Amino acid sequence: MRLTEEEVQSLLRGMEGWELVEERWIAKKYRFQDYLRGIEFVRQIAAISEEANHHPFISIDYKLITVKISSWRAKGLTKLDFELAKKYDEVYERIKG
Secondary structure (H helix, E strand, O other): OOOOHHHHHHHHHOOOOOEEEOOOEEEEEEEOOOHHHHHHHHHHHHHHHHHHOOOOEEEEEOOEEEEEEOEOOOOEOOHHHHHHHHHHHHHHHHHOO
16 A cells, blocks of 8 residues: 555654655665675665565666665555565675674
């Protein structure tokens, strides 16, 4: 179920680095000490996303990984988007180096 604008803003307040994009996406940039840590991060969040059957857009720019997520069926953001964003942050904390 699609979240209201107020719900989105409330959830974003508790999430460091995530921002609302075009009122439909949440996005975050992750920096790594080296290229391969970034690739490992992508591999791990891809596995989490595949398990949830909910896939983000991922951009790899050397040591900078950008993740952007939304729910196509809901035509906006859902709780699942925010749950996955928190899981991505947990992966980052483990492997950022």
